[in-house]
Amino acid sequence: MTAVEPRSRRGLVAVLTALAAGWTGTRLLNIAMPWFVLTSTGSATATGLVVFAQMGPYVLCQVLAGPLIDRIGPKRISVWGDVTAAVFLAAIPLAYQLDVLSLPVLMVLIALSGAAEGPANIAKSVFIPAAATAAGMRLERATGISGAIERTASTVGPAVAGVMVGAFGGPSVLWGTAALTALSGLIIAVGTVDPRREPDEDEDADAGYLTRLRGGVEFLRREKLLLMISGMITVTNLLDQGWSAVMLPLWAKESGYGPETVGLLFSVMSGASVAASLIAAAWGHRLPRRTVFLLGFIIGGVPRFILMAFGAPLWLIIGVFVIGGLGSGFLNPIIGAVQYERIPAAKLGRVTTLTRSMAWAGIPFGGLVASGFVALAGLSGAMLVVGGLYLAAILLPGLRPEWKQMKQAPVPKQREPEREKECVGSGGG
Template sequence: MTFPLARPTARRIPLYGWLTSEAISLLGTRVSMIAIPWLVLTTTGSPTRTGLVAFAEITPMVLLKAFGGPLVDRVGPRRMAIGADTLSLLAVGLIPLLHHTGTLSFPILLGLVAVAGALRGPGDAATTALIPALVERAEVPYERATGLASAIERGATMIGAAIAGGLVATIGAANAVAIDAASFGLCALLLVVTTRSLETRGSEPVAPRGSVDGVDEVEDVPASYAAQLRDGWNFLRRDAVLMSLCVMVALTNLLDLAWSAVLLPVWARDSGAGVGAIGLVFAVWGGASMLGSVVAAAYGTRLPRFATYLVAFLVTGLPRFVLFAIGVPLWAILAMCVVGGASSGFLNPVLGAVQFERIPREMVGRVTSLSSALCWSLMPFGGVLGGVLVSGIGLSPALLVVGFAYFATTMAPALIPSFRGMNRQQRAAAREPVAA
């Protein structure tokens, strides 16, 4: 006797396991984002050292995102994700262990944080590279998988800070870091158990050896690591849609960080709203964004991608900066967060689906690593930009400058033909053979 629902459920176990692992990982990351800086600040009293810790983590993460892609393709995304989580358990776990034994010097802390960042680069790339196999196994649209992942990310942003604050306040920063370390182990275990049915072997790239009668011969030896990396970069830069999206997202990440790291805190101080208003803004925005992502996961396949992209960025971009600049009441700010946050929830499902449909399966690791690194590349300068603008022209003009720069960056695709390749219909038409 067969049960019709059993097989689809079994097919989706890897996807559900991966989503659960992502939820745990993102919550753990949010905990460490607050607990580690607080640990440094309370033990050293130095804001400069606190900033150095953040730099020590993000720099190797971006570099390994860029250069670790071929390793993900060679090892296989599943094994790489599990290995990175396991090693992260050890690296992050050493921080509270050494702290409690009194042997955690600042140079050692910098080294451990740098190792954790270096592992996060290829680890994040590997979990992303698993998506095509998960989608194929579960037989769901890309929008469904990327939409659910986006909803989980937004939800973690909403509640992760509250959880982190509560943990740090009740059990201390070092013990909160220990919980983050344990989350890596739990993620690795979940992936081991739930994704057994996925292909675990990496690709075996080979190097071309000339041609005979116009047909390439192939040596029975692996292509070099540099050649794989170069192939990934060549593919990315030649794909007008993907490269355009990378440049656009890099610029919006720069402007978003200027807002969140400098402009928003200065607004909270100068307006008298206080630090509680910052948390409220992030919580409302994150919650609305999570709901938007859930709706996108359910109905994203029915929406035209390019039009959805333009409308979502139009709503989530400029209005946010204008309302802060003109000094509207907090209730109006929060109402904007509901609308803008919900709109932002549609973006990642659309952009993720476009990305995975355009990248060949054997190149997913290296291309997504490079594209992710490009998208993150300007973020370290966001705080500097915000600080320079506020110091030079004041808060309200700075908000308007950043807001209109955001508008120009996100609306420029309306004038750039390559972006219209995001739509499924046009991509499908492009694949049709041309009659002689």
Template sequence: MRRPLYGWLVSEAVSLTGTRISMVALPWLVLTTTGSATRTGLVALAEMLPLVVLKVLGGPVIDRLGARRVAITCDLLSVVAVGAIPLLHESGWLPFPLFLLLVAVAGGLRGPGDAAKAALTPALVTEAGVPLERATGLHSTVERTASLLGAAAAGGLVALVGAADALVVDALSFGVSAAVLAWSTSTLARPAAAVVDQPPAAYATRLREGWSHLRGDRILLGIAIMVSLTNLLDLANAAVLVPVWAKATTGSAATVGLLFATFGGAAAIGAVCASAWADRLPRYRTYLLAFLICGAPRYVVLALDVPLWTVLAVCAASGFASGFINPILGAVMYERIPDALVGRVTSLSTAMGFALMPFGGLLGGLLVAGLGLSPALLITGAAYFAVTMLPAVDRRWREIDRRPAREPAAVSA
């Protein structure tokens, strides 16, 4: 039955769209009410730090209580945490320390909530009877489309109703997400490991088991490290390098939006194609080819004096190729993680992916200030190439071409 899979995708679409709205509305609310860039940075830190920490610490809880229960609970609590911000702001009872606390709570809930939704993937695939690449490809499509539409909607919404009221939409999106997920997955079986009557191991022991599995699997650990480093470089590009390039070439912020929209739209199309074809493609060669196209060329073309249409063409090709990466890597990860450890290992690996992101803007700023824009772009592109092409010289990465038959590991809840 595919109702759980489709319901999960709809739930994610609603939640991710709301989250993208808050990514615009929160900093804009701080800037318009305080005028302080420092406080805006503190808000970003207050959201990201608990998100990463609780994503790591929430893994054992997800495996013990069940991913579905944790995901729905976090979404419902997020309605309260996010909804309190515009409510208290309108009433004049929102001092900045309380605002930081609410943002931290909201970020902390997103960590285990997002990890729990990701941990549902193996059970959803088993229930729907579809290839892993199909589910991860569809999720990647939803994620990229929601990012594109959510960012576009955020600008209009903030301009129309204000940043505080735009957060009401984010709060409601969590409620809708929880309702859809609860309804669509009500018949979803729980993994056998989650319902076997065994004495619970100590929390630290369960957390250590997840880390031991991640550290002991060279492919899983390699994926986590690679994603962490590419996220760092991508954020340096998005937060600093592209805006500086646009200011120097066209002098318009609209150019930044055009580049990101071109890349994001092409990535969504690529993810749709991956959901249809990736289960029949050789993973290893597809991975290398996709990163060859979507990695360094984006940085090199910005460093050269070329027409805007050339830059957009490279962005479109890069975006389309990038759409194949997450479905492949996601399928590989879920195949290599035992059902009993899905929550812990996916929480740890995604937390590693987020860990360096707060430093991306700092890295980009230091490179531009110290070397200039073109050298900064070329160095970042070279680093991207080195990080993503390591599997070309490590033969063990060829293991990702193996597609083991996944045993049905679910029993009636």
């Protein structure tokens, strides 16, 4: 009779809690920073530049951190990244209070925080497969719960940020962002251990940094499905970032609304997506992935651009955001499950950072692209253009034959003592 390690959810709970803290802080930042820059300068271009300053280093440093995550483990990268990012985030409201926060200073501080936070965030995701296995949980369920937590943070964060920005101003909200980022690092420090690997699991174990990075690139080049998903999300993330950082605040300002309305729209969409993520956690393994993924992407992305461009009333826009949230809530659980099934554990850091960085590569340019569209076509015209590009970005790659590989992988059978089988039951995973 072989020994079976006892199931433990401690690591999974710690990782998900740390992600919740970090995601909530990020959502505060996403509302507070664009609104602060827009109202301080009155310039959509300046807002786009600040977003670029944050997200450029964020994406670049994620790519560079991949081989380090695989070599030294995700724990140290996550902890030190969070602590460093928290310091630079806290420096922004401090500089504002000291009346030394010029636009160049703001861009430097936000760039440094992004450079630290990018590797920290991606490192946390590397814990999930091993933590789910230790907890005896399906990947679809673990990624569904993770998605629900992310969406909950996206519900609470913008709502709180909208109220706080309206009451205290954007810079004051960044104290909360810094505190939540530091808390995320603390939870990882005390609640997790690096995932254990077998000695022969990684053929690049003794290789140098560049060789390990190249190994991740070569693996990803062979995985056409992961490339297609990353390419699709590269475009949609760019458009989403331009919409949320430039178009939505500008729409709220021109329509006579305030940051509270911006926070409300984010929150109702995220609240609906929480329900969808919970459905994915419970029954995601029974749903057709490709169909759910493509329909969810279209419903979650396209209609909002059309309604806002044609000046629909706020109650109708809110309703569309609810429906869009239900569609988009399925996306991240499906993406996460597909990635964890197809990427070997020894290459998870390198390949995940590459796919994530590809998906996020357009984000630094989102604000600049959106501000350019607004300058050329006006706000309504820009929203229609972006909506059309969004639909094309989904359908053109989504109908290719590679997407048939998205179907669920078979669940491996585990050898367990008969007594444990009787005690655990079918609902344990």
